[in-house]
Amino acid sequence: MLGNWNPKEIEPRWQKRWVELGAHNFEPRDAKRPVYSIDTPPPFTSGDLHMGHVLSYAYIDIAARYKRLRGFNVFYPQGWDCQGFPTEVKVEAKFGKKLSAAEFRQKCVEWTDEFIAKMRGQMTAMGFSPDWRYEYKTMSPAYHAKVQLSLLKMYENRLVYRAEHPVFWCAHCVSAIAKAETEDVERETELNFIKFISHETKDGFVTIATTRPELLHACVAVFVHPDDARYRKLVGTHVHVPIYDRAVEVLTDPEVDPTFGTGIVMMCTFGDKQDVVWTYRHRLPVVESMDRHGRLLNAGEFTGLKAAEAKAKILERLKSGGILVKQEKLKQTVKTHDRCGKPVELLTSKQWFCKLKGFEEAIKSAGHAMKWVPDFTLQYLVDWANFIEWDWVISRDRIFGTPLPFWSCRKCGEVVTADEKKLPVNPITDPPPCPKCPKCGGELEGEKATCDCWVDSSISPLIVTKWLDDEDFYNRTFPTTLRPQGTEIIRTWAFYTIYRSLMLTGKPPFKEVLINGMVLATDGKKMSKSLGNVIPPDKLIEEYSADAVRQWSALSGAFARDKPFSYKDIQYAKSFILKLWNASKFVEKSLEGFERRKTKGTSLKFRTVDRWMLSRINRLIKENTKNYDDYNYFAVITSLQDFFWHEFCDFYLEEVKHRLYQSEKFGEESKKAAQFTLYVTLLDIVKMLEPILPHTTEEIYDSIYKAHEGDKSLAQSKWPALYEKDIDEKAEKKAVLLNQVLTEIRKFKAENKMALNAEISAVKVRTLEPELLADVKEEIAEAGKAKKIETSQGDFRVEVVS
């Protein structure tokens, strides 16, 4: 018998029990059931799940559980994105900088394993049901081997190459970064107006405006707009760069904005992306302006100073020399590194690239072939593909990352690739596959850089489906059915995964993409530690139960839309679960002596209200099969909430109590029909709620239904069958009228301060179709406690006589 609802006891018990039962197991050799495979996002191993994780993983779990009920062989793995700068920072803070690279990496691994254990525990506490036998970590040797293999394959096809190129560079992290890792931040800076003396006329000068005087030494030209009449005479002449006294030419380019500053722009290698464009367009020389730590190079006496320091000193010098004409405040947007928040520079260096240019159309058409939920999110991918300007920089100068499987010759630069059979390799410590450069005999040097973490995660669907490891497994699971992920990483994770999958397998990696939004704080702002508005999931589970948190997730389900967290919703969820529990207790007690198998094949004496319930539940089965298929969990949960609370509990239960309690008066047959209806309706409700509220529904099933139904657990049972012929509009119409009459009686009692169970001597109902009431008079009399019922024909009106 169901006792009190105690989630703290129920939830962990079922979490353990499901594993014992193998309720979530994928059966790779089961050829009978269709496979539903999920390319679950591997969260970055920060040590804590946040509400965004909870929402998105709840969505995934609901999908997995629903598909299992529908008879799919669900492949639901869970992985971890381990490698990244934040971990290095934390480990360095704890252990200092004295460790060797190998020791450092080892500490990172240990640290990450601890965090994974914690996060895995949180996922379990939420009732998430991945098949943990397929867990993966991006830092594992096996994962490294696959990433390296994928790069070797792409290298063979000339899709991976090494080149000198200006790249976004974070001087703080001392690493190249991809455009997708940058974030624009608005800040205020000063626009400095600086005199450049004319070379040809000696005494004439022009004034240019710049925000980056520290790059004067790298100035290789100045530009004006070709139509700018003010400067037409200057074009082709030369001006002297202050301090360094180098002459540079005055050139024209239509991309100069004549209205900005003085309409003359100095071009340095490289102040921003525009400079890169102009350098290529006008074939200008490149002055290496800065080193990897952001210190000036080739800057005379300022060489070695950090940019900010150099800027101050140079401005001082310009000012004292009378060369700085004026300064203006300027609002400016700077690119910053999204991981550390520091401004990024553009530096030329040797990096590894993946060839993206030229594949935009292929990526777009792969995107078009997928089902995007909601559909407009495809546009994010298309827009991004349309803006690809450079290839993808995949090397990062970090330690805790997947090593790039390459060596190169110190003398001639020839690249030597790792032996595919010996993966994973670490070129820093492992010997090269051949002792000397095969081309010139020079010494080989192992690549020190590691992979961008998107190189790791962009093969997640290949990893989980055992690409090149288990052909049968791969054929069954790849392409995966579902890729769930956030909006903010469409241009990275989704984009790179589609690209890599196309390059490596020729196929798109998944069929459906489910995009979730972000969970904001209750104030509508992003949750952040600095704002102090972070809501920890553990506390919510503690206070409201995991099922309530899951129900909140389903309620928050507007796809790809950010939503503030709502205590109101989770409180409602908790109340609903309690209501479900209490009503189940009532049903359980009402079913005493009822045996499901004895009703099979017999015809029951249903009353109209029973037919109404059976009709409504079948409508819900039909509706919610579609809603679940569409990932529209909001519609699922609201329709079930409303039906259960406001139809099943508020009306139906009240309308059958007399048949259950007074079978001597109303007949055993009537009682049995009511019992059957209660049994079926609650069972179907519980099944439809299982994906969202697995713990509570499992406990209800276990107590009331297991003995009758035979499935060991609700998680292993089947989605309710639809009996279309039970949909009965006539019965629904009669029940609606009955409920309207009961509402009027209740209103009367409330207005007259009567108890709801107080008797009334008569109720007179006028309605357009009084014959509809014939079948439900018993319910009016019993649920309304009306001694006498009179009906007549006319516009609806209910008169109560106390």
Add this chain to the structure above:
RNA sequence: GGGCCCGUAGUCGAAUGGUAAGACGUCACCCUGACACGGUGAAAACUCCCGGUUCGAUCCCGGGCGGGCCCACCA
């Protein structure tokens, strides 16, 4: 500058080519044999504004105003 999303009771939020769920909050009443973390009722929305299509629009189209996100530009 470009793209996308959004604008419904005090608040949050569904739905629909035929004037609109539900929740929270508010008010009144009721401890009715599952539930007071409950029950029954009440009050509360010219569905942002202006046009158009339509017999009829909150829902479709155009324009505006307001909010959000992404991208580009920013010497």
